[in-house]
Amino acid sequence: MSGPRPVRAPRGTELSALGWQQEAALRMLQNNLDPEVAEHPDKLVVYGGTGKAARDWRSFDAMVRTLRTLKQDETMLVQSGRPVGVMQTHEWAPRVLIANSNLVGDWANWEEFRRLEQLGLTMYGQMTAGSWIYIGTQGILQGTYETFAAVAAKKFGGTLAGTITLTAGLGGMGGAQPLAVTMNDGVAICVDCDPRAIERRIEHRYLDVRADSLDHALRLAVEARDARRPLSIGLLGNAAELLPRMLEMGAPIDIVTDQTSAHDPLAYLPLGVDFDDMASYAAEKPADFTRRARESMARHVEAMVGFMDAGAEVFDYGNSIRGEAQLAGYDRAFDFPGFVPAYIRPLFCEGKGPFRWAALSGDAADIHKTDKAILDLFPENESLARWIKMAGERVHFQGLPARICWLGYGERDRAGERFNDMVASGELSAPLAIGRDHLDCGSVASPYRETEAMLDGSDAIADWPLLNAMVNVASGASWVSLHHGGGVGMGRSIHAGQVTVADGTPLAGEKIRRVLTNDPGMGVIRHVDAGYDRADEVADERGVRVPMREG
Numbered sequence: 001m002s003g004p005r006p007v008r009a010p011r012g013t014e015l016s017a018l019g020w021q022q023e024a025a026l027r028m029l030q031n032n033l034d035p036e037v038a039e040h041p042d043k044l045v046v047y048g049g050t051g052k053a054a055r056d057w058r059s060f061d062a063m064v065r066t067l068r069t070l071k072q073d074e075t076m077l078v079q080s081g082r083p084v085g086v087m088q089t090h091e092w093a094p095r096v097l098i099a100n101s102n103l104v105g106d107w108a109n110w111e112e113f114r115r116l117e118q119l120g121l122t123m124y125g126q127m128t129a130g131s132w133i134y135i136g137t138q139g140i141l142q143g144t145y146e147t148f149a150a151v152a153a154k155k156f157g158g159t160l161a162g163t164i165t166l167t168a169g170l171g172g173m174g175g176a177q178p179l180a181v182t183m184n185d186g187v188a189i190c191v192d193c194d195p196r197a198i199e200r201r202i203e204h205r206y207l208d209v210r211a212d213s214l215d216h217a218l219r220l221a222v223e224a225r226d227a228r229r230p231l232s233i234g235l236l237g238n239a240a241e242l243l244p245r246m247l248e249m250g251a252p253i254d255i256v257t258d259q260t261s262a263h264d265p266l267a268y269l270p271l272g273v274d275f276d277d278m279a280s281y282a283a284e285k286p287a288d289f290t291r292r293a294r295e296s297m298a299r300h301v302e303a304m305v306g307f308m309d310a311g312a313e314v315f316d317y318g319n320s321i322r323g324e325a326q327l328a329g330y331d332r333a334f335d336f337p338g339f340v341p342a343y344i345r346p347l348f349c350e351g352k353g354p355f356r357w358a359a360l361s362g363d364a365a366d367i368h369k370t371d372k373a374i375l376d377l378f379p380e381n382e383s384l385a386r387w388i389k390m391a392g393e394r395v396h397f398q399g400l401p402a403r404i405c406w407l408g409y410g411e412r413d414r415a416g417e418r419f420n421d422m423v424a425s426g427e428l429s430a431p432l433a434i435g436r437d438h439l440d441c442g443s444v445a446s447p448y449r450e451t452e453a454m455l456d457g458s459d460a461i462a463d464w465p466l467l468n469a470m471v472n473v474a475s476g477a478s479w480v481s482l483h484h485g486g487g488v489g490m491g492r493s494i495h496a497g498q499v500t501v502a503d504g505t506p507l508a509g510e511k512i513r514r515v516l517t518n519d520p521g522m523g524v525i526r527h528v529d530a531g532y533d534r535a536d537e538v539a540d541e542r543g544v545r546v547p548m549r550e551g
């Protein structure tokens with residue numbers, strides 16, 4: 001019988017599938033579940049609360065088996081983590097098509113999702129968990145770094161030196177926060193109720209130290225702040241208890257945000273519940289747990305608003321905590337903005353977003369060579385150069401070596417083609433899987449996050465991610481996914497992903513050119529359509545065709 005076991009992607013150039021496109025999907029599926037990568041691999045959970053790579057172990061085994069025998073003109077269909085069919089297609093078609101967690105509008109809530117999940121009919125795919133392009137905490141690091149850099153630019157003269165950031169959540173994604181703050185020279189206090197999360201971030205060098213108590217954390221923070229020395233401090237406890245206490249004490253906090261798994265009320269520890277009892281309580285009394293978690297989130301958000309009233313820069317970091325607090329009856333929950341309208345949207349107008357790639361060889365040297373190629377391709381981009389240098393020095397690889405950097409329209413295709421040439425020439429020892437987060441410029445509809453406060457009010461229009469998935473299929477991506485509920489939870493988002501394999505062949509080069517042009521192109525046209533001037537400029541400068549602007 002198939003059951004939990006350690007999973008690790010094979011390395012090197014020996015294929016166990018019939019081609020590199022299939023091999024890449026196979027390795028990236030396995031890599032998502034590598035214990036170095038996944039938060040709870042035994043449960044097939046990769047990150048983001050319960051975001052899974054496969055529905056159950058039998059489905060995982062069936063996907064591995066199928067990918068190994070899948071032909072160059074076949075496509076495997078995956079329905080919420082389970083392989084449900086293999087169809088004859090053609091060599092330009094994706095080798096895998098994935099639909100995760102999708103529910104019909106009126107049924108798109110956690111209650112119905114969990115009922116169906118219990119029946120074994122669906123799974124939560126989060127964003128890159130169920131679409132096999134999660135690369136560990138680094139995947140979110142650059143975006144988090146850029147967000148804190150934008151906070152520094154907006155309010156603190158371009159640096160976080162001399163400031164204290166308070167946040168919670170040191171999980172798969174939230175664990176990027178301490179390093180992103182210290183990379184911007186600031187001090188961070190990061191609360192998490194799971195001692196393992198704190199230890200893991202220290203082990204991976206994302207977090208510097210663990211404090212013994214709240215007082216200890218504040219003392220360390222103030223000392224470092226006064227010396228303008230970067231430092232990140234892990235603090236064990238429940239954020240819904242510690243934030244109000246810190247507010248009451250008048251703790252000198254400059255910036256507040258949060259990345260607990262608030263999008264899923266069964267993954268947020270309610271006040272008065274021991275961490276050790278959390279899983280059993282959530283499983284046994286989900287309705288009760290949800291009510292208490294939401295009430296606790298209301299206290300947590302109330303404290304965030306209190307810090308805002310006291311002058312701190314406060315923003316929601318894309319986990320829906322405002323929405324959950326509002327459901328619990330807290331009416332000032334939306335007084336502070338989400339991070340996208342506050343800092344990220346101008347980048348989306350340029351088609352910029354979290355471009356990433358993984359070395360299927362498993363050889364870190366391949367990534368170092370691609371780092372050099374990026375520096376060589378975009379010498380004028382100083383912040384990119386700073387990022388690539390810092391990442392090279394400070395990012396600990398999890399699983400297959402990988403890199404992320406935000407690139408825009410007209411840049412991603414150049415990088416992808418260069419990478420494909422490097423595979424063809426033998427400079428890289430094996431192909432690369434090139435993909436991105438679903439949190440991208442034109443691939444997601446999520447009114448509490450990526451599409452919050454769109455200029456034309458189109459926040460909830462979900463045609464865009466559907467078009468995005470279709471255009472990526474039509475352009476030759478290696479696998480394409482269409483999900484519901486990632487990031488912010490059931491009923492609150494629809495989003496798409498793509499991965500395209502650079503295997504060094506001319507055909508891969510053709511596909512890469514189209515996919516890596518059209519995919520960020522969706523971001524440009526989406527923002528042109530919504531009325532953003534910057535997107536108009538980008539479309540004009542870089543030749544993006546928008547029929548309504550022609551003639």
Ligand code: NAD
Pocket residue numbers: 039047048049050140143168169170171172173174175191192193194197237238239240259260261262263264267268269270317318319320439486487488
């Ligand atoms: P995760 O499940 O891996 O980690 C969540 C962490 O929160 C856990 O370590 C857990 O112990 C901790 N936690 C839960 N309740 C707590 C409480 N009451 N007090 C203190 N700690 C508590 O999730 P993740 O992958 O790190 O994602 C976190 C959230 O951020 C999710 O909602 C996710 O959707 C969102 N997210 C945001 C972005 C972004 O760019 N802003 C990107 C990805 C994910």
